[in-house]
Amino acid sequence: xxxxxxxxxxxxxxxxxxxxxxxxxxxxxxxxxxxxxxxxxxxxxxxxxxxxxxxxxxxxxxxxxxxxxxxxxxxxxxxxxxxxxxxxxxxxxxxxxxxxxxxxxxxxxxxxxxxxxxxxxxxxxxxxxxxxxxxxxxxxxxxxxxxxxxxxxxxxxxxxxxxxxxxxxxxxxxxxxxxxxxxxxxxxxxxxxxxxxxxxxxxxxxxxxxxxxxxxxxxxxxxxxxxxxxxxxxxxxxxxxxxxxxxxxxxxxxxxxxxxxxxxxxxxxxxxxxxxxxxxxxxxxxxxxxxxxxxxxxxxxxxxxx
Amino acid sequence: xxxxxxxxxxxxxxxxxxxxxxxxxxxxxxxxxxxxxxxxxxxxxxxxxxxxxxxxxxxxxxxxxxxxxxxxxxxxxxxxxxxxxxxxxxxxxxxxxxxxxxxxxxxxxxxxxxxxxxxxxxxxxxxxxxxxxxxxxxxxxxxxxxxxxxxxxxxxxxxxxxxxxxxxxxxxxxxxxxxxxxxxxxxxxxxxxxxxxxxxxxxxxxxxxxxxxxxxxxxxxxxxxxxxxxxxxxxxxxxxxxxxxxxxxxxxxxxxxxxxxxxxxxxxxxxxxxxxxxxxxxxxxxxxxxxxxxxxxxxxxxxxxxxxxxxxxxxxxxxxx
Numbered sequence: 001x002x003x004x005x006x007x008x009x010x011x012x013x014x015x016x017x018x019x020x021x022x023x024x025x026x027x028x029x030x031x032x033x034x035x036x037x038x039x040x041x042x043x044x045x046x047x048x049x050x051x052x053x054x055x056x057x058x059x060x061x062x063x064x065x066x067x068x069x070x071x072x073x074x075x076x077x078x079x080x081x082x083x084x085x086x087x088x089x090x091x092x093x094x095x096x097x098x099x100x101x102x103x104x105x106x107x108x109x110x111x112x113x114x115x116x117x118x119x120x121x122x123x124x125x126x127x128x129x130x131x132x133x134x135x136x137x138x139x140x141x142x143x144x145x146x147x148x149x150x151x152x153x154x155x156x157x158x159x160x161x162x163x164x165x166x167x168x169x170x171x172x173x174x175x176x177x178x179x180x181x182x183x184x185x186x187x188x189x190x191x192x193x194x195x196x197x198x199x200x201x202x203x204x205x206x207x208x209x210x211x212x213x214x215x216x217x218x219x220x221x222x223x224x225x226x227x228x229x230x231x232x233x234x235x236x237x238x239x240x241x242x243x244x245x246x247x248x249x250x251x252x253x254x255x256x257x258x259x260x261x262x263x264x265x266x267x268x269x270x271x272x273x274x275x276x277x278x279x280x281x282x283x284x285x286x287x288x289x290x291x292x293x294x295x296x297x298x299x300x301x302x303x304x305x306x
Numbered sequence: 307x308x309x310x311x312x313x314x315x316x317x318x319x320x321x322x323x324x325x326x327x328x329x330x331x332x333x334x335x336x337x338x339x340x341x342x343x344x345x346x347x348x349x350x351x352x353x354x355x356x357x358x359x360x361x362x363x364x365x366x367x368x369x370x371x372x373x374x375x376x377x378x379x380x381x382x383x384x385x386x387x388x389x390x391x392x393x394x395x396x397x398x399x400x401x402x403x404x405x406x407x408x409x410x411x412x413x414x415x416x417x418x419x420x421x422x423x424x425x426x427x428x429x430x431x432x433x434x435x436x437x438x439x440x441x442x443x444x445x446x447x448x449x450x451x452x453x454x455x456x457x458x459x460x461x462x463x464x465x466x467x468x469x470x471x472x473x474x475x476x477x478x479x480x481x482x483x484x485x486x487x488x489x490x491x492x493x494x495x496x497x498x499x500x501x502x503x504x505x506x507x508x509x510x511x512x513x514x515x516x517x518x519x520x521x522x523x524x525x526x527x528x529x530x531x532x533x534x535x536x537x538x539x540x541x542x543x544x545x546x547x548x549x550x551x552x553x554x555x556x557x558x559x560x561x562x563x564x565x566x567x568x569x570x571x572x573x574x575x576x577x578x579x580x581x582x583x584x585x586x587x588x589x590x591x592x593x594x595x596x597x598x599x600x601x602x603x604x605x606x607x608x609x610x611x612x613x614x615x616x617x618x619x620x621x622x623x624x625x626x627x
Contacts, residue, residue, distance in 0.1 A: 139322040142609075144564045147582075147601045154586040154594045155330050231455050235568050238457050239583045254457055258572075261461060261476070264469035271465050278458035285453040 034294055041290030048284055052098040059091035064246035071260070074269045081273055083257055092248035093277060099243060100250045101284070103164060104230040110168035111229070112222060115175025120206040122176070123183035134180070137173045145170045149236060158241045163233065171229055178221050182214045189213075216299035223292035227285045234281050250277035308617050308624065316610040323602050324376075327595055328369050381596035385589075399596040403578060405482060407600065410570070410577035413493055414562050417500040422555055425505045429512025434539055436517060448506035456565055460499045460572040468495065478573040496573045503565055508558045515550035519543045549616040556612030560605045 031042070051058060060079075061067075064087060072082040079090040122130040140148075149166055156162045186192065187210065195209050236242030237251030245252060257274040264271025343351055363371075375381065381399035432441040451459065468476035478492045519525065520543060528542045567579035574580070578597055585593035617623045 139319060139326070142319045142323055142606050143326070143598075143602045144560070144605050146564045146567060147598050147605075150567075150582060150586050151327065151330050151594055151598045154589050154591060157589075227453070234455050235457070238455075238568065239571055239586075241583065241586050251455075254461070258461065261464055261469050264465055265472070268470075271469055275458070275461055275465065278455060278461060282454045282458050285455075286450065289449070289453055 030298065037290040038294035041287040041294075044283060044287035045291065048097055048101060048287075051094055052101050055094050055098045059088075059094040061088040061091040063092065063095040063248050065091070071270075073267060074273075080276060081270070083253070084259075089253070089257070089273060089276070092253060093250070093280065095248040096250045096253060096277060096280070099247055100234065100237075100281070101230070103160060103243065104226060104233055107164045107168045107171070107229050107233065108222060108226045110164060111171040111225065112175050112218070114168060115172030116179050116218065117206070118172070119176040119179025120183050120210060121202065122180050123187050123210070124202060124205060130180075133176065137176050140170065140173045141177075146232060146235065149232065150239075150241065153236070153241050158236075158244060160243060160247070163236070163242055167229055167232055171225060171232075175221065175225060178217065179214065182217050183210055186210050186213045216295075220292050220296045220299070223288050223295070227288050230281070231285060250281050253277040309614055312610065312613050312617060316606060319606055320603065323606065324373055324599065325369065327598050327602065328372055330591070330595065330598075376596075376599060381599070382592040384585075384593050385591060399592050402581060402593060403596055403600065406576055406578045406581050409480065409575065410566055410579060412489075413496060413500070413570075413575065413577060414559070414566055416490070416493065417497045417504065417562060418559055420497065421501040421504045421508065421558075424501070425508035425558075426512055426551070428505070428509040430516060430539060430544075432509070433513045433516035433520070434535055436513075444509070448510055451502050451506040452510075456499065456503055456568045457572050459502055460495070460569060463495055463499055463502075464572075467498075476573070478575040480576065493573075493575065496569050496575055499569050499572075500562060500565055504558050504562055507561065508554055511554040511557075512547075512551055515547050515554065516543055518550075519547055522546075549619045552615035552619070553612040556608045556615075560608040563601055563604050563608075 031039070034042075067078075067082055067086040067088065069078075069082055070084055070086040072078050072086070074081050078088050080093065081089055083089055083092070118133055122133045145167075148170055152166045153162065156166070192205060192209050195205050200209075233242055234251035237249050238255050240252065240255065242251060243249040245256075254274050254277050257277075260270045260273050262271075343355060372382070379400050381403065384397050384399055384402060428444060432444050435441055464476045467474045474494050475492055476495065478496050480489050480492050484492070516539065520538075525538060525542055528538050533542070566577065567583065569575070570577040570579040571583055578600060582594060582597035582601075584590075585597065
């Protein structure tokens with residue numbers, strides 16, 4: 001600090017002590033103050049992502065590699081035994097992380113792309129676009145989504161591509177509603193008006209003016225919608241109309257090995273086998289819910305009701 | 307007036323939804339007659355099949371025929387059981403659905419009878435003793451059951467109560483001749499699974515609705531005048547909470563309609579949900595349409611009833627300025 005009183009500046013002095021935190025250090029700070037549930041959730045999610053990415057290196061056997069030993073019990077060769085046609089269940093669980101989670105993430109991203117952009121467009125142009133979109137969403141939401149998905153899958157056939165598109169479109173109705181309702185409050189701001197007067201196009205206003213200001217609720221919604229999509233896809237695969245064999249998938253694995261439950265009284269581990277993929281689904285859902293709870297808490301400043 | 311408006315809106319939704327379900331058959335690939343009847347079908351048989359479905363008529367006339375038939379209980383004929391030779395052993399969709407619909411309604415009814423009172427008691431008592439150990443443990447338990455897929459809950463129950471304990475049957479195979487007591491015993495596990503899934507949602511929403519009300523000034527006033535907590539909840543909070551609670555119940559009964567599909571498949575229960583899943587696998591479109599129509603109509607009607615209860619119990623909504 002300068003000793004010369006003439007050149008003293010309060011701004012410079014306080015500026016000395018002001019350290020601008022990078023995004024990374026802000027994240028680290030947030031992680032240090034997080035509750036145990038959120039930490040648990042983050043660790044679980046990190047493990048799932050790791051397993052999904054490195055599946056081929058982690059799995060002892062191939063995804064659809066068939067051994068001449070169906071319904072093998074748990075052993076050191078086959079950690080969780082083999083399934084009804086002799087595929088290693090542990091390997092399929094690992095590949096399942098990649099397929100089941102990957103498909104759910106792709107579906108959620110697509111549904112946010114559709115629902116988010118339509119919601120923003122409806123919020124900006126409150127005339128006929130909003131009317132047409134809102135009324136069609138009302139009708140689509142009047143049908144339970146699992147039933148609607150079943151109808152559409154029976155028409156277009158159960159392929160992975162159809163599954164992703166159908167669930168994404170059905171789910172985008174919820175995203176549309178949320179985006180529209182939060183964006184409507186931002187659209188009336190002066191800076192949006194200024195951007196419009198500057199002659200910016202619809203896409204620019206959506207992306208650069210409105211989107212950054214509605215991000216927190218959208219990110220939290222992303223977590224919740226992911227859980228919903230993940231459970232819907234698991235339920236459809238379980239019903240046999242979702243992800244098709246030989247692709248390893250947790251929902252269909254539960255169904256394929258369900259008969260093993262009857263042997264639980266002779267060998268408890270055999271009875272637990274069909275529950276493993278189901279538990280994998282449940283664990284990820286719980287983890288994402290924990291993280292979303294914490295995120296909502298952080299961003300909205302909400303406190304628990306007293 | 308508002309009730310009439312809501313009814314009209316409900317009717318419009320029903321109409322729109324029936325069109326969507328009808329259109330689904332339009333989107334089938336052009337040669338699906340060949341697929342249904344098999345490769346050996348002659349041109350004449352396929353043409354006769356298309357004529358029977360009325361595909362030579364314009365769509366709006368066909369929609370009219372279909373919806374008039376559906377209202378009278380005629381949902382068309384199933385695709386399965388048709389042979390390439392033109393021989394037709396297919397069954398009426400209504401005959402397929404009828405007995406199964408009764409089974410599903412029975413299961414859903416029993417579940418509702420158990421879960422609705424339990425959820426209300428749990429919701430009100432946790433609101434009364436909120437932040438206590440009791441409240442926290444009930445909340446934690448319900449949060450976990452919400453995150454679990456239905457089939458996970460179902461299989462855990464099978465493992466514990468049927469496979470290890472041998473107390474309850476894991477297959478809920480009933481038919482028309484099964485006596486009532488036997489029937490109740492057989493559906494114990496599916497009903498328990500559905501109850502666990504539904505109760506969590508319903509209880510949490512009831513609790514939130516009551517706590518929300520407890521913050522209002524008139525509750526504060528009642529508390530200041532010396533009323534006991536139980537008295538406040540029963541006499542002051544509950545009458546105003548009926549509308550949100552009715553919404554919660556109807557919403558969850560509507561959810562029950564969907565949850566029933568997975569649970570019926572797990573327990574091989576001969577209900578309409580299992581019929582629909584089978585029809586989707588064999589792409590038997592008329593059956594899928596019929597089931598979807600029933601599910602959608604139930605869902606819409608339940609939501610409609612919830613909204614109307616909400617309007618009727620709230621004088622401010624009933625007499626708008």
